[in-house]
Amino acid sequence: MTNNQTLKAYLLLLPGLLPIIAFMSLVVGMAVSQSIGFFNFSGADQFSIQSWREILSQDQFWRAFLYSARTATLSAILSVLLAYPIALWLRRPFPGSDLISAMIKAPILVHGLVAAFLFVNFISFQGFLNVALVNLGFTASPMRMQNDTYAIGVVILQVWKNMPFAFLIIVGSVRAIGDDILDAARGLGAGWLARLRRIILPLTLRSLQAALVLIFIVAAGDYSFQAVAGPTSVNSLAQFMVRTQADNGANGWNEAAVVAVMLMGLSLFGSLIVAGLTQLAVRRMRR
Amino acid sequence: MHGITSSRTVWYRRLSIGLALAVFFFALALPFALAVLWSLVDPAHPWAYPAVLPPVLSLRRWLEVWTTSALPQALYNSYMLAACVSIATLLLASSAAYALGRMEFVGKSIIHLLTLVPLIIPNFISAIFFSALLIELDVYSRFLGVLIGHTVSLLPYAIRLMTVSFAMVRQDLIDAARDLGASPLTVFRTAYLPVIKPGLLAALIIVFILSIEEFAISYIVGAPDFITVPTILYSYLGYNFIRPNAAAVSLILVVPNVVLMLIAERLLRSADPAIVTGKG
Amino acid sequence: MTLMANALAVERASLRYGTFQALIDVTFSVGEGQLVTLLGPSGCGKTTLLKAIAGFMPLDSGRIEISGRDMQGVPPEKRDTAMCFQSYALFPHLSVAENIAFGLRQRRIKSSDIASRVAAVAQQVGLSPQLEKLPGQLSGGQQQRVALARAMAVHPGVMLFDEPLSNLDLKLRDHVRIEIRALQREHGFTAVYVTHDQQEALAMSDLVIVMRNGMIEQMGPPEQIYRHPVNRFVADFVGTANIMPVDVLASDQKSGRYEVTCPFGKAIIHSATPPVGSRIYACWRPEDAMLTSEITEEENRFTFDISARTFLGSLCNLALSPRNGAAEAFFRIQTHGFTPVREGQTVDVVIPPDAIRFLEEVVA
Numbered sequence: 001m002t003n004n005q006t007l008k009a010y011l012l013l014l015p016g017l018l019p020i021i022a023f024m025s026l027v028v029g030m031a032v033s034q035s036i037g038f039f040n041f042s043g044a045d046q047f048s049i050q051s052w053r054e055i056l057s058q059d060q061f062w063r064a065f066l067y068s069a070r071t072a073t074l075s076a077i078l079s080v081l082l083a084y085p086i087a088l089w090l091r092r093p094f095p096g097s098d099l100i101s102a103m104i105k106a107p108i109l110v111h112g113l114v115a116a117f118l119f120v121n122f123i124s125f126q127g128f129l130n131v132a133l134v135n136l137g138f139t140a141s142p143m144r145m146q147n148d149t150y151a152i153g154v155v156i157l158q159v160w161k162n163m164p165f166a167f168l169i170i171v172g173s174v175r176a177i178g179d180d181i182l183d184a185a186r187g188l189g190a191g192w193l194a195r196l197r198r199i200i201l202p203l204t205l206r207s208l209q210a211a212l213v214l215i216f217i218v219a220a221g222d223y224s225f226q227a228v229a230g231p232t233s234v235n236s237l238a239q240f241m242v243r244t245q246a247d248n249g250a251n252g253w254n255e256a257a258v259v260a261v262m263l264m265g266l267s268l269f270g271s272l273i274v275a276g277l278t279q280l281a282v283r284r285m286r287r
Numbered sequence: 288m289h290g291i292t293s294s295r296t297v298w299y300r301r302l303s304i305g306l307a308l309a310v311f312f313f314a315l316a317l318p319f320a321l322a323v324l325w326s327l328v329d330p331a332h333p334w335a336y337p338a339v340l341p342p343v344l345s346l347r348r349w350l351e352v353w354t355t356s357a358l359p360q361a362l363y364n365s366y367m368l369a370a371c372v373s374i375a376t377l378l379l380a381s382s383a384a385y386a387l388g389r390m391e392f393v394g395k396s397i398i399h400l401l402t403l404v405p406l407i408i409p410n411f412i413s414a415i416f417f418s419a420l421l422i423e424l425d426v427y428s429r430f431l432g433v434l435i436g437h438t439v440s441l442l443p444y445a446i447r448l449m450t451v452s453f454a455m456v457r458q459d460l461i462d463a464a465r466d467l468g469a470s471p472l473t474v475f476r477t478a479y480l481p482v483i484k485p486g487l488l489a490a491l492i493i494v495f496i497l498s499i500e501e502f503a504i505s506y507i508v509g510a511p512d513f514i515t516v517p518t519i520l521y522s523y524l525g526y527n528f529i530r531p532n533a534a535a536v537s538l539i540l541v542v543p544n545v546v547l548m549l550i551a552e553r554l555l556r557s558a559d560p561a562i563v564t565g566k567g
Numbered sequence: 568m569t570l571m572a573n574a575l576a577v578e579r580a581s582l583r584y585g586t587f588q589a590l591i592d593v594t595f596s597v598g599e600g601q602l603v604t605l606l607g608p609s610g611c612g613k614t615t616l617l618k619a620i621a622g623f624m625p626l627d628s629g630r631i632e633i634s635g636r637d638m639q640g641v642p643p644e645k646r647d648t649a650m651c652f653q654s655y656a657l658f659p660h661l662s663v664a665e666n667i668a669f670g671l672r673q674r675r676i677k678s679s680d681i682a683s684r685v686a687a688v689a690q691q692v693g694l695s696p697q698l699e700k701l702p703g704q705l706s707g708g709q710q711q712r713v714a715l716a717r718a719m720a721v722h723p724g725v726m727l728f729d730e731p732l733s734n735l736d737l738k739l740r741d742h743v744r745i746e747i748r749a750l751q752r753e754h755g756f757t758a759v760y761v762t763h764d765q766q767e768a769l770a771m772s773d774l775v776i777v778m779r780n781g782m783i784e785q786m787g788p789p790e791q792i793y794r795h796p797v798n799r800f801v802a803d804f805v806g807t808a809n810i811m812p813v814d815v816l817a818s819d820q821k822s823g824r825y826e827v828t829c830p831f832g833k834a835i836i837h838s839a840t841p842p843v844g845s846r847i848y849a850c851w852r853p854e855d856a857m858l859t860s861e862i863t864e865e866e867n868r869f870t871f872d873i874s875a876r877t878f879l880g881s882l883c884n885l886a887l888s889p890r891n892g893a894a895e896a897f898f899r900i901q902t903h904g905f906t907p908v909r910e911g912q913t914v915d916v917v918i919p920p921d922a923i924r925f926l927e928e929v930v931a
Contacts, residue, residue, distance in 0.1 A: 009392035016383025016446050017402065023417070023439040024404050030416040030423070039423055089303070096304045103311040109545045110315075111500045113520050114537040118318035121325060121530065128321055131339055160314065180656035186643040187621055187650045188670030188721060198669075202660045221409025224502060228524045238411040242507070245415055253419060260412045267409060 028264070035257035041250050051254040055244075055262075064240040065262060069270055071151055071236070072220035075158035076212045076274060082159065083166035083211065087174045088200070101171075108164045112157075116228035119157055120146055146229070153229040158219045166211040173207035174200070197285045205282050212278060213271040220267050237263045325534035348531045357514055358536065365515040368430070369498040372437040376494045377487070379438070380445035387446065388453025402447070405440045410503035413440060418508045429513035436504035441497050445490045448555075452486025453479075485554040492551040496544045516540050573632070574599045574757035575620065575725050580629035582619060589615040591781045592629070597725070597774070600755040602748070604768040607778035608804070613761045616778070617727050620759060622646045634724045644673075647724035651731045655714040657702035663713050664689070664698040670721035688720045691750065708739050715747065719756070726751075726758040732767065744771055765805045769793060777801050798927045799848055808850040809898045812929050815845045824920075830896045831869045831889035837921040844928035853884070853901040855922035858908070859915035867918045871898070876910050887916065 033039050037048035055061050086104065090097050107115065123129050123145040130142035147153070177200060185195050201208075226236035235243065237259060245256035328334045329343035330351060352358055386392070387399065405413070414436070421432050460478040469477065502517040510518050520540060523533040576596040582589050590612050597603045605613035618624045620631055622643035631638040633647055649670060658666055664685050671681045689695045692712040702710055711731060718726055731747070732740045748771045751758055762768055768775050769789040776786045777800075785792060785801045796802035799810050813827040813834070818841065825836045829849070836849065859868065871887035874897060883906040888897045890913065900916060908914060 005390065006392040009386040009390045012382040012386035012390075013398060014383075015379045016381075016442060017398065019379060019439045020402060020405060020442055023435075024408060024413075026420055027413050027416045028408065030419050031412060034416070034419065039419070041419075041422065094300060096300065100304065100307045103307060103315075106311075106315055109541070109548050111517065111520075111537075111540050111544070113502060113517055113524065114541050117520070117524055117533050117537050118322055120524070120528075121321055121534070122318050124530075126335065128317065135339065178654065178656065180652045180654045181658060183621075183623055183643070184650065184652055184656035184717075185658070185669070186623070187646075187648060187727075188717070189644045189673035190669070191642075191644050194673060199658060217407055217409070221411060223411050224521070227521075238409060241415065242411060256415060260416065263409055263412060267407065 031257045031260040031264075033257075034254050035261050037254060041253055051251070051258045054251075055255050055258040060235070061240060061259065061262075064235045064237050064259075065266065067151065067234045068220050068222070068237040068263070069266055071154055071158065071222070071226075072216045072266075072270060073274060074155050075162060075219040076215040076271075078155065078159045079163045079166045079215050080170070080208060080211050083163050083170055084208070087167055087171040090171060091174050091177075092179075101167075104167050105164050107161055110161075112161060112224045113228065115161055116157060116225055119153065119160075120229055123153065147232050149231045149233065151226075151231055151234075154222070154225045154231075157225045157229055158215070158222065161225075162215045162218060166215060169207050169211040169214070170204060173204040177203050201282050202286050205279060208282075209275040209278055212274050216271040216274055217267045220270060221263060237266065322534040322537055325531050326538060328531050330531070349535055352532050352535045356519065356532070358516075358519060358539070361514045361516050361519045362539070364513060365499050365517075368433060368437065368515065369495045371434055372441060372498040373491050373494040375434070375438045376441050376445045377449075377491055380442055380449055380490070384446050384449030385453050388450040389456065402443050405443050410440075411507065414503040414507035417504065421508065429509050432508045433505055433513060433515075436508055437498045437501055440501070440504065441494045444497060445494050448486055448490040448493065449483070452483040452490075455486075456482045485557050489551040489554040492547050492554070496547055496551075499544060500540070573597065574601070574634060575759065576632040577616070577620070578630050578632075580616070580619060580631065581627050582615060582624060583627055588781050590619065590626075593778075593781075593783055594629075595776055595783065595786055597757055597759065600757055601773040602751050602758045602760060602771060603774045603776060604760045604762055604772040605776050605778055606762060606765060606768040606805070607784075608763060610780075611778040612781040613763075613778050614729055615781075617650070617729055617759060617761050620725065621648050621650050621727055648727055649718035649721050649723035650727040650729060651714045651718050653730045653733055655702075655710045655734075657710055657713055657717075659702055662699050662701055663694060663705070666702065666713055667694075667716045667720050669717060674721065684720055688716045691719070692716045692746075707735055708743065711735060711743060715750075719750070719754070722756075724757065726756050728758060728760040730762055731760075732762075732764075740767075747771070769805070775805075777804065779804075795924060796850065796926065799850070802850040802924070802926060807853055807899060807901075809853065810848055810850045810926070811896070811898075813847060813849045815842050815847070818842070831871070831898075834867050834869075834918065834923065835920040836923045836925070838923075838925055840925065842925040846929045848926040848929060849923050850926055851918055851923045853899045855919060856900040857917045857919070858900075858902060858906065859917060867920055868915055869918070870913060870915050873908055873910050873912050873914060876906075876908065878905075885914075887914070 030039060035051055037050070038045045090101055110118075121127055125142050125144060125146070129145070130139075133139045134142060145153070181199065182195055185199050190198065221238050222236050223238040223242065226239050230236065241256045241259040241263065244259055245252040248255055324341060324344075325334070326348055327344045327346065328341045328348060329345040330347055332341070332343040334341040383402070387395065387402075417436050418432070421427075426432060456479050461474060464474045464478050499515070500517060501515075502521065505513075505515045506518050506521065509515060516536065516539065520533060520536045523529045523536060573596045578594050580590050580593040593612075593616060595603075605616060607613050615624060619626055620633075620638075622638065622641060622645075638646060658669065661669065667685045667688055668681050671684060676684075685698070686695070689698055692715055694709065694712055694716060697705060697709060697713075702713060705713065711734075714731070728747075732743055735743060744767060760768075760772065769792070772789055774786065775789050775792045777784045777792065779800055785797045787795075792801065792805055796805065796808070802808040802810060811829050813829045813836075815825055815827050816833070817826040819825070820841050823837055823839055823841075825838060825842065827834055827836055827849070870890040872890060873885055874888050875886040877884040877886075881904065883902045883904070885900050885902065885906070885908070886897050887900060
């Protein structure tokens with residue numbers, strides 16, 4: 001009976017699940033095998049770590065790797081740091097709170113490239129910010145802020161675009177904490193800081209981690225923000241991958257595959273590390 | 288909350304709402320207003336540095352973008368593709384959503400996680416190695432490539448949304464309909480359809496929007512033969528930054544999607560089973 | 568009798584939400600080691616009053632003193648109270664031991680002292696084997712004990728209970744009720760206990776405060792509340808009562824003997840307190856009436872038709888309509904054991920004169 005049910009369920013799952021599994025394993029499999037010399041578009045297929053050697057010895061690759069790791073970490077942490085207090089603030093509805101959550105969610109509806117354009121338009125040499133600063137007398141002449149070397153613009157864009165997701169994930173878990181639980185803690189002598197450390201943070205840890213992981217992965221794989229608003233002296237990993245594939249002819253595929261595997265590794269381990277460190281921090285604060 | 292503290296709380300709240308409105312204004316409203324302004328700059332009278340406002344406003348830029356660029360073609364491609372993608376996605380997702388929403392089976396939670404895998408692989412990795420796969424399989428139709436790519440990468444959203452819809456169908460209504468001798472079709476029409484319809488439409492719209500917005504696969508697999516609105520926008524943002532054109536295309540990309548998204552959100556909100564069945 | 572120190576004093580407390588007056592001029596005090604229940608229907612303000620004592624809701628006017636200290640402006644975390652919530656409100660991520668220790672750690676007590684106090688409290692409520700479990704792994708009754716232990720552990724000046732038994736099933740409820748009362752007696756903690764269950768209130772309190780619409784209707788020991796209700800609301804809410812309008816015909820205040828007409832005839836009432844008017848309400852309890860097969864008195868003897876009979880095992884409820892009275896009026900009496908009467912039969916009933924109480928005046 002149950003076996004029958006399970007069989008039926010799996011048959012029903014096939015049309016939706018099979019394309020996903022096939023596509024994803026083929027794509028990831030393609031990347032991994034091309035990185036070690038299979039499915040070559042030039043020459044014979046044979047195992048080789050030539051592309052790995054080639055890429056891992058490139059200074060430019062490591063700069064891209066560190067750059068992506070750094071912006072992803074910064075974006076994830078800043079988004080969550082910004083979203084968390086707002087989620088706490090909007091825990092209980094009050095007049096106007098619906099309007100505020102609608103405003104917070106608005107960036108979700110704006111395409112990443114459009115966001116990048118709006119931002120660049122805003123800070124460019126003859127953009128609003130410069131015109132305003134000059135006319136208000138803060139600066140004598142317009143500043144060059146576009147494509148800044150420290151990727152501040154990219155991080156701002158990432159936070160702008162991803163904070164709403166962090167907010168949505170966190171606000172659900174914050175709202176799930178009952179008033180009684182917080183009142184009980186208060187009644188037992190816990191002030192707001194103690195309530196935050198010992199009750200709210202531990203109870204929202206999972207959603208905190210989920211938000212961090214999600215944003216880390218999205219930001220680590222970023223292409224558009226970096227291409228439009230990022231520093232011109234360095235590439236993001238995704239950008240480096242696309243460029244390697246396009247520039248290096250037939251070998252490009254294999255080398256791009258190495259970058260892809262490294263990017264997947266960064267997404268996986270980077271997000272795990274960020275989530276693990278958060279857990280440690282919250283554990284420690286609980287004491 | 289009451290009495291003496293209430294007026295202080297109210298002022299504190301007003302202040303913070305004001306602050307939120309100000310942030311919203313600078314982070315979203317003003318940049319959009321500037322985009323509208325830039326799209327209306329007259330091509331013959333450029334808006335250069337010292338000028339605070341554009342010297343001449345006209346719709347000529349819009350006309351120029353429309354007639355000289357590939358935008359009409361891109362719009363046709365984007366919307367045509369999105370329609371195909373959303374229908375294909377829905378067809379593939381519905382039976383899986385039914386199984387996940389209404390059946391118990393071994394390994395359900397693992398299957399749930401598996402459906403979400405496309406979301407954690409960086410877009411550009413899927414795009415590049417999907418295009419490698421297409422070369423390997425000798426598939427040269429750009430449209431077909433992008434269609435498959437979009438459909439698979441948007442399947443998780445459709446499955447997720449429709450699973451929730453199917454889970455909301457009330458077993459007692461199904462049982463009652465069957466008890467009263469309804470045929471499977473009637474059971475579907477009376478017990479399932481009213482509950483899943485809003486979720487179904489919302490899934491359709493959301494997949495539609497996400498397909499129009501998708502950039503990585505459209506760019507890597509589709510370009511340069513198969514252009515969509517985001518690829519056009521990207522071409523205006525790259526090394527040859529054409530600001531008024533980018534402004535116009537940005538608005539064309541965002542405005543219809545926002546409208547569609549608001550409709551989808553309304554649908555999802557009405558998908559509450561209590562409303563559909565009239566029971567609290 | 569020695570004057571007891573007041574562990575809690577509430578003076579003219581008023582509170583409103585918007586236009587709804589939740590508390591109006593509430594005044595009472597609780598002696599050290601007493602258990603007081605706030606009894607009333609939902610919306611009567613009892614929970615609001617409890618939350619005001621705990622500090623979760625600031626009063627609009629009036630004052631609250633705990634152990635002689637004015638609580639105006641003192642936040643809940645600084646008050647010497649601990650609350651047992653209806654929902655238990657256990658911290659789901661903390662073990663039973665950590666839940667019990669929560670308040671102690673907040674009070675910066677040495678960790679070795681905390682451990683011994685947690686162990687002692689757990690022992691008292693019978694939770695010692697469960698200390699390392701998470702709340703989610705416990706049964707409802709055990710969770711309720713954790714909530715109790717968590718509040719007891721901090722030795723609060725006043726323990727506050729917000730309908731703590733309402734989520735337990737009937738049998739367990741009786742058991743835990745007795746246990747709470749025993750613990751309260753043994754450790755002598757002062758407690759304010761909110762409930763809408765009159766039996767619970769009568770069974771466990773030193774003092775019962777009956778509330779309605781944000782006001783205190785009556786306050787006194789359980790026996791007094793039951794035997795001498797001051798108005799129809801209290802008479803009806805606490806126990807079952809036959810309430811009827813009466814006209815006072817003759818009164819003799821010295822002997823406390825009054826003659827009245829009631830819906831089923833002329834009746835004699837013995838009352839220490841005189842009636843407040845000439846047309847007033849009076850009440851009597853169903854169990855005070857006697858069937859004449861049991862007794863042969865002639866005073867206050869009335870004839871009724873039995874319109875319904877409900878056999879309850881140890882008790883028997885009869886619904887009676889008066890022979891020569893208003894057709895729609897009917898009265899309830901309760902007899903012990905098996906009563907050999909049938910529906911439709913006529914019986915004579917004696918209502919002892921000292922069982923009838925005067926209530927408030929009839930307002931036309």
